[in-house]
Structure formats: C-alpha cells, structure tokens
Amino acid sequence: MTETTPAAGSVALITGGTGGFGRALAGLLRERGVTVVLADLDSDRARQTAADLGAHFVALDVTDRAANAAVVAQVEAEHGRLDAAFLNAGIAGKSRDALDVDEFLKVVEVDLFGVVYGTEAALPALRRAGGGSIVVTASLAGLAPVATDPGYSVAKGGAIAFVRSMAPRLVDDGITMSAICPGFADTAIIDPLRDEFAAADFPVLSAEEVAQAMVAAWAGAEPGAAYVVQPGIGAVPYRFKGVPAAKTASGETAAVPASLIPPSLR
Ligand SMILES: NC(=O)c1ccc[n+]([C@@H]2O[C@H](COP(=O)([O-])OP(=O)(O)OC[C@H]3O[C@@H](n4cnc5c(N)ncnc54)[C@H](O)[C@@H]3O)[C@@H](O)[C@H]2O)c1
Structure with a gap:
C-alpha cells in the first residue's frame, strides 16, 4: 500500500466501532485529527468507550438496512461529510x-449483509464528498475457510467477493473499496480461544497492528484488494490465482464479451 495520511478534518465512520479493532482504529484516527463516529449496538459501555476516545457515538444494528442509511444521514448532518466507512462490525459462531443453521444465518446477516447495507448507505455520501474509501474488515477465514465456523467462513468469503466485485464499479467515482483479512487478533472475539492459543504459544496480532492496516487501506489501498494481516508479516495483498479461461471450439482462449466488462476495466 502506498500510504498517505488521511487528511485532518476528514470524517470516518466505524461500525462495530467500540470493539477491539474499532477502538484501536479510533485512537489512530483521532491522533491524525480525523473526526470519528463509532456506530455500534447501544449500551452505556459503548457510549462511554466512544467518549473516552474523543469519538462520537451512534447506535446501530448493522443488520437493519434502513438504520445504516439513517446513521450515514446523521453523520453528514452533524459533521458535514463522510470520507471513510470502516465496515467492521462482526460476530463469530x-x-x-x-x-x-440459525447461528449460520445470524453470522451471515451481521458479517455479510451488514457490509452490503453499510456500503449501500455510505456510497451516496462518499460521492457527495468527492470520493473516499470503504474498508471492510473481513478475515483470513474468508480466504482459508475454517471447519470450526462455516457461517463465519461463508460471511467473510462473501464479504471479500463483494469487495472484489464492487471495487471496479466505484473507481470512476473516486471511491476505493478494499478488505482487511486479519488472522487471529487479541480482541474479545477470540475470548473463547485465548487459553488454547496461549497454551500452544500461538502468536496473535495486537488490535493496533490491524488498525494500522486499516488506516493504510483508507489512505492507499489497491481497489478490490484483500490485505492479509498476520503476525510477523504486516499487511500483504492476497494474490488470487484466477480460474482457467473457457476455450472456444477451435481451442482458442475465449474472451469475455466487452459489453460485460465495466468501461473503467476495458
Ligand atoms: N479478533 C480477531 O481475531 C479477528 C480476526 C479477523 C477478523 N475479525 C473481524 O474484525 C471485526 C471486529 O472484531 P473485533 O476483533 O474488534 O471483535 P469485538 O468483538 O471486540 O468487536 C466487534 C464489534 O462489533 C459489534 N457488533 C456485533 N454485532 C453488531 C451488529 N449487529 N451491529 C453493530 N455492531 C455489532 C460488537 O458490539 C463489537 O463492538 C469483526 O468483523 C471480526 O469478525 C476479527
């Protein structure tokens, strides 16, 4: 990533913003003079967390499509613009x-449809700001599905596919969409696994390491990239292998009709 610093005075929205990654990200952005709005399930703890970080708080359940739009409207009304949306809320099974299946659907609703609704809500505001960024917190589990949590693997894999298919459609609007795919990191979401990691001396990321990758993605991501974040390697774009191309009857590699390719990619 060719990182530049987000401009002071710009406005960022972070869903799931009072959790581990959200707090670390909010801290980094506040140091850079960014106005930060943390959107999360409502609780006194969440409101206090935002206040402690010098951030604003807005209650949001990301599975509520209309509420996502209302939150973005509130951000624009109160802060004048939106420059970056970090679609980061998530749960594990x-x-x-x-x-x-009940749990599977719940995880997909939050981790995948929450991202789709958040994108729908943020896009008009980012266009009004003259461009900006959407950074989705996916997971390594979306690139290397885990047998322990099929719903999570599907949701995160879906989020990565969503980012890759949406990103080219947004380039002409000056909007960069990318995904962050962390391995296990030290936040509440790994509480059930923490003792096993410690016993096996398995390295986990700090929330700050992941937050640094999120800031870098805002400032300089390759559109549609999925950045793997792992202990000891930092943030590295995952290289997708692609799929074998179709062959024509005469054995030539078949080209996809140009009309199916967005103008910016032809
Ligand atoms: N910690 C890890 O090991 C790890 C690794 C890869 C990806 N992730 C992803 O990172 C993101 C942030 O997780 P974290 O590690 O900070 O965990 P966390 O549990 O500390 O934070 C998750 C936040 O999402 C919020 N949230 C949950 N459901 C919501 C909903 N319906 N609407 C709004 N907010 C909701 C929670 O209240 C919480 O504040 C998640 O998407 C998670 O899947 C975490």
Whole structure:
C-alpha cells in the first residue's frame, strides 16, 4: 500500500466501532485529527468507550438496512461529510454442532449483509464528498475457510467477493473499496480461544497492528484488494490465482464479451 495520511478534518465512520479493532482504529484516527463516529449496538459501555476516545457515538444494528442509511444521514448532518466507512462490525459462531443453521444465518446477516447495507448507505455520501474509501474488515477465514465456523467462513468469503466485485464499479467515482483479512487478533472475539492459543504459544496480532492496516487501506489501498494481516508479516495483498479461461471450439482462449466488462476495466 502506498500510504498517505488521511487528511485532518476528514470524517470516518466505524461500525462495530467500540470493539477491539474499532477502538484501536479510533485512537489512530483521532491522533491524525480525523473526526470519528463509532456506530455500534447501544449500551452505556459503548457510549462511554466512544467518549473516552474523543469519538462520537451512534447506535446501530448493522443488520437493519434502513438504520445504516439513517446513521450515514446523521453523520453528514452533524459533521458535514463522510470520507471513510470502516465496515467492521462482526460476530463469530460458537456452536459445536456440525451445522447450526440459525447461528449460520445470524453470522451471515451481521458479517455479510451488514457490509452490503453499510456500503449501500455510505456510497451516496462518499460521492457527495468527492470520493473516499470503504474498508471492510473481513478475515483470513474468508480466504482459508475454517471447519470450526462455516457461517463465519461463508460471511467473510462473501464479504471479500463483494469487495472484489464492487471495487471496479466505484473507481470512476473516486471511491476505493478494499478488505482487511486479519488472522487471529487479541480482541474479545477470540475470548473463547485465548487459553488454547496461549497454551500452544500461538502468536496473535495486537488490535493496533490491524488498525494500522486499516488506516493504510483508507489512505492507499489497491481497489478490490484483500490485505492479509498476520503476525510477523504486516499487511500483504492476497494474490488470487484466477480460474482457467473457457476455450472456444477451435481451442482458442475465449474472451469475455466487452459489453460485460465495466468501461473503467476495458
Ligand atoms: N479478533 C480477531 O481475531 C479477528 C480476526 C479477523 C477478523 N475479525 C473481524 O474484525 C471485526 C471486529 O472484531 P473485533 O476483533 O474488534 O471483535 P469485538 O468483538 O471486540 O468487536 C466487534 C464489534 O462489533 C459489534 N457488533 C456485533 N454485532 C453488531 C451488529 N449487529 N451491529 C453493530 N455492531 C455489532 C460488537 O458490539 C463489537 O463492538 C469483526 O468483523 C471480526 O469478525 C476479527
């Protein structure tokens, strides 16, 4: 990533913003003079967390499509603009059943549809600001699905596919969309696994390491990139292998009709 610093005075919205990554990110952005709005499920703890960080708080359940739009409207009304949306809210599954469909649907609703609704809500505001960034917190589990949590793997894999398919459509608007794919990191979401990691001496990321990758993605991501963040390697763009191309009857590589490719990619 070719990092530049987000301009002081710009405005960032972080969903799931009072959790581990959100707090670390808010701290880094506040140091850079960015106005930060943390959107999260409502609680006294969440409101106090935002106040302690010098950030604003707005209650949001990301699974409520209309509420996402209302939050962005509130950000624009109160702060004049929106420059970056960090779609970061997420939950993991806990079930030990081979397939718990109720839990699967809940995780997909938050971790995938929350991202889709957040994108829908943010886009008009980012266009009005003359461009900006959407940074989605996906996960390594979206690139290397985990048998312990199929709903999470599907949701995060879907979020990465969503970012990759949306990003080219936004380039002409000056909007950069990218995904961050951290390995295990030291936040509340890994509480059920923490003892096992410690016993195995397995390295976990700090929330600050992930937040640094999120700031860098805002400032200089490759559109559609999925950045792997792992202990000891920092943030590295994942290189997708692509798929074998179709062959024509005569054995030539078939070209996708130009009309199916967005003008900015032809
Ligand atoms: N910690 C890790 O190991 C790890 C690794 C890869 C990806 N992630 C992803 O990072 C993101 C942030 O997680 P974290 O590690 O900071 O964990 P966290 O549990 O500390 O934070 C998650 C935040 O999301 C909020 N949230 C949950 N459901 C919500 C909803 N419906 N609407 C609005 N907010 C909601 C929670 O209240 C919480 O503040 C998540 O998307 C998670 O899947 C975490």
